[in-house]
Amino acid sequence: MKKTDIIFFERKFPSANMVLVKDQHPILIDTGFGSDALETERLIREAGISPEELHMIVNTHYHSDHVGGNFHFQQNFGTRIAAHKWEADLINNRDREACSAEWLDQPLEPYHVGLKLSDRDEIHTGSRTWQVLHTPGHTLGHISLYEPEAEVLICGDLFHSNDVGWLNMFREGVSAIQRSLDSLDRLSKLRIQQAYSGHGPQIENPSAAIDAARGRFEKWISEPEKIAWHGCKRIFSYTLIIKDGMAKEDIDDYLLSCGWFQDFARYSFELQPEEFIPILLNELIRSGAASWQDDRLVANTPYQAPEKKWMDRNIRPKDWEPQDILI
Structure with missing residues (x-):
C-alpha cells in the first residue's frame, strides 16, 4: 500500500x-x-x-x-x-x-x-x-x-x-x-x-x-488507585475542554451531579463526594492538567473549544428517538 x-x-x-x-x-x-x-x-x-x-x-x-x-x-x-x-x-x-x-x-x-x-x-x-x-x-x-x-x-x-x-x-x-x-x-x-x-x-x-x-x-x-486517578483526571479535564473551562463557584455543584464523580469518590477512594472535590482539584493543579485563570478552572492541554450554542443543546442518548436515523 x-x-x-x-x-x-x-x-x-x-x-x-x-x-x-x-x-x-x-x-x-x-x-x-x-x-x-x-x-x-x-x-x-x-x-x-x-x-x-x-x-x-x-x-x-x-x-x-x-x-x-x-x-x-x-x-x-x-x-x-x-x-x-x-x-x-x-x-x-x-x-x-x-x-x-x-x-x-x-x-x-x-x-x-x-x-x-x-x-x-x-x-x-x-x-x-x-x-x-x-x-x-x-x-x-x-x-x-x-x-x-x-x-x-x-x-x-x-x-x-x-x-x-x-x-x-x-x-x-x-x-x-x-x-x-x-x-x-x-x-x-x-x-x-x-x-x-x-x-x-x-x-x-x-x-x-x-x-x-x-x-x-x-x-x-x-496499585489500583492509579487506575482511578488516571481515569477521573482525564474525564474532568475533558469536561473542562468541552465546557471551555468552569467558574470556581460552579464546580462543586457540577461535580456532585456527575455519575462518574460519585462513583470514583465513593468506590475508588472511599470518600464522601464532598470530601473528594478539593482532593481532585488539587491533583489537577499539581499534575499540570488544569490551572486557574481568574477564578476559572481551565484545561492546560491544547484544545479547540466547542461553540456554546452546540454545547447548550446537550443531546444525549436518553434524548434519542427510535426513528432518529434509519440507515
Missing part, C-alpha cells in the same frame, strides 16, 4: 484522531467530537475524498470524541456506520447508557450502526483487506484494525505513543485491566510498521509503545 493511501489526522481535543483510507472503497476511521463535524468534513474533502464517496465510517469504540461526527455524515450523506456488535446494540436500541455519555455527561447526537462487527471480520477497501481485531479494555466493544500486507495498525484508545486509554471499572468491569493486557499481548504478536492511535502523534515504535503500555497496566494491578 502506498503511504499516501493512509492519511492520518492528528487532531486537537475535544476530537480524537482520524484515519482516512483512500482506496476504491474509502473508509474513515472515527469522526471526532460532534462540534467539529464540519471540520471533519473539510479535512476529508481536502484529502481528496468527498463524503458521498465514503464507503463507510468505522468506529474503534463509542466514546463521544470518536463518534461525534457520525450524525452529521449519516444525516447529510447517508454514510453507513460500522462498529463492534456489542456497542452497536446499545446504540441502535437507544440505551441511555450508550457511549457512556450519560455517566460522563458528554453531549452526543444520535446515529445508527448499520454494520455490526465481530472479531476476525474483514473490511475490504478495494486493493486491501483490513482485519477487525476485538481489543477490549478501554471499552468492552473496542476494536483495532490491521492491514497485514502493509503492516499497519489502527489501535484507537488501547494504547498511545506515550500513554494508555483510561479504564472505566464502573461501566466496563473490574477485569478491564486484564482485558487490556490480553489485547496488548495479541497485538504484540503482529508485524507492525506503522501504528496510529486515537490521541497524540503517529506511534513511531509500535513494539516499544506496546511494551510500555503493558508495563503501565501491570504496575496498576498492584
